[in-house]
Amino acid sequence: xxxxxxxTGSELFKLIPQRxxxxxxxxxxxxxxxxxxxxxxxxxxxIFCRDGELCEPGVIEHIAQSAAAFAGYKPYTLGEEPKLxxxxxxxxxxxxxxxxxxxxxxxxxxxxxxxxxxxLIAAEVYVDEETIATCQMKIFIQA
Amino acid sequence: MEKEALIEKINTVLSEEFEVEVSEMxxxxxxxxxxxxxxxxxxxxxxxxxxxxGVKIKGTELVQVxxxxxxxxxxHERM
Numbered sequence: 625x626x627x628x629x630x631x632t633g634s635e636l637f638k639l640i641p642q643r644x645x646x647x648x649x650x651x652x653x654x655x656x657x658x659x660x661x662x663x664x665x666x667x668x669x670x671i672f673c674r675d676g677e678l679c680e681p682g683v684i685e686h687i688a689q690s691a692a693a694f695a696g697y698k699p700y701t702l703g704e705e706p707k708l709x710x711x712x713x714x715x716x717x718x719x720x721x722x723x724x725x726x727x728x729x730x731x732x733x734x735x736x737x738x739x740x741x742x743x744l745i746a747a748e749v750y751v752d753e754e755t756i757a758t759c760q761m762k763i764f765i766q767a
Numbered sequence: 768m769e770k771e772a773l774i775e776k777i778n779t780v781l782s783e784e785f786e787v788e789v790s791e792m793x794x795x796x797x798x799x800x801x802x803x804x805x806x807x808x809x810x811x812x813x814x815x816x817x818x819x820x821g822v823k824i825k826g827t828e829l830v831q832v833x834x835x836x837x838x839x840x841x842x843h844e845r846m
Binding site for chain 2: 712713736737738739740741742743744762
């Protein structure tokens, strides 16, 4: 992913409800109807960092907030407020290694199913070209 | 793919994913009841059919796919 981001830093607040110190996505590259790309610079000040690494809950929270940003992007383009979303389930989560302070996590999201108001999203997290985590999340967006 | 082979494959992937005996998947059986799907797990079946057979079931179409027989027909017609 080398394209210029659409939104960075506090601009992401237009897409997600979280605020410091629990903001776990700082870059929004792109989105279409099925896919989105987000990112996070891992900093030592991050509350989920321990011993120079972003611990597992931080990785999962990053994926969750990436999904929230994905869901919030379309309303944002229409000039609407982001809708409230809930995580229904986290499944098939695999963390190969923890991202280190100074690294940039790039996350690709893809909608793999939708039914009864529930969206199943598959996420893959990279550092450079290395896949460090994958998981699926079920998201419910309030109408 | 021949319809009989398709039915067998659908039953196999659903059986493995939802841990239900293939013998319970009769054409007239209700999918949600047989696979014990709730509103959260229904999307798993939709994603599985898409990934295994390349067939998307939209929300509006899902109401028509209530039985296994309807599911076999739906997937077969779109492959």
